[in-house]
Amino acid sequence: xxxxxxxxxxxxxxxxxxxxxxxxxxxxxxxxxxxxxxxxxxxxxxxxxxxxxxxxxxxxxxxxxxxxxxxxxxxxxxxxxxxxxxxxxxxxxxxxxxxxxxxxxxxx
Amino acid sequence: xxxxxxxxxxxxxxxxxxxxxxxxxxxxxxxxxxxxxxxxxxxxxxxxxxxxxxxxxxxxxxxxxxxxxxxxxxxxxxxxxxxxxxxxxxxxxxxxxxxxxxxxxxxxxxxxxxxxx
Numbered sequence: 001x002x003x004x005x006x007x008x009x010x011x012x013x014x015x016x017x018x019x020x021x022x023x024x025x026x027x028x029x030x031x032x033x034x035x036x037x038x039x040x041x042x043x044x045x046x047x048x049x050x051x052x053x054x055x056x057x058x059x060x061x062x063x064x065x066x067x068x069x070x071x072x073x074x075x076x077x078x079x080x081x082x083x084x085x086x087x088x089x090x091x092x093x094x095x096x097x098x099x100x101x102x103x104x105x106x107x108x
Numbered sequence: 109x110x111x112x113x114x115x116x117x118x119x120x121x122x123x124x125x126x127x128x129x130x131x132x133x134x135x136x137x138x139x140x141x142x143x144x145x146x147x148x149x150x151x152x153x154x155x156x157x158x159x160x161x162x163x164x165x166x167x168x169x170x171x172x173x174x175x176x177x178x179x180x181x182x183x184x185x186x187x188x189x190x191x192x193x194x195x196x197x198x199x200x201x202x203x204x205x206x207x208x209x210x211x212x213x214x215x216x217x218x219x220x221x222x223x224x225x
Contacts, residue, residue: 035211044215092210099152
């Protein structure tokens with residue numbers, strides 16, 4: 001099973017600032033089968049990025065994904081008030097598909 | 109637009125059973141693989157089970173194998189999860205989810221399952 005580790009656990013930033021979230025895999029995630037989700041309290045996760053860098057339908061371009069192999073990054077270029085949430089990465093190259101423990105982005 | 113609505117969660121004693129349902133609309137249900145994913149509040153989601161589009165192939169997480177059964181009714185656009193021999197560690201919000209290729213672009217709102225005496 002591929003274990004995903006996310007850092008930092010919590011990121012405290014102000015609106016307008018840049019957020020950089022990291023996801024590290026215990027084994028190589030080939031073909032960049034890595035997705036990112038956003039989750040707000042009481043809601044289901046929402047797909048942001050798939051294929052490590054492709055934005056899902058309707059996702060603003062301030063969200064971008066990068067990386068390969070075992071190191072991946074989600075960047076939010078300028079935080080909007082609605083972006084404060086928890087973010088999860090997920091690998092879907094090897095079953096069972098696994099998620100990371102999440103990074104909480106909260107308001108500084 | 110993908111719409112998934114779960115139902116059937118609730119409080120059950122250890123060793124008991126529950127059947128979760130998921131009503132699907134807004135997409136061609138019979139063409140999509142479907143999944144159940146669960147999440148303990150404050151933790152990351154965990155994949156539980158999946159079923160292929162015509163229902164003849166299923167797969168389970170080791171933690172639920174032999175206790176949970178996934179099924180679907182393509183005529184009624186419904187997905188099910190029969191959960192038997194429930195344990196305290198099965199307590200979570202259960203989501204049905206779908207998507208192409210292993211990532212999930214459609215999620216339900218979730219249904220809470222609490223296993224406690």
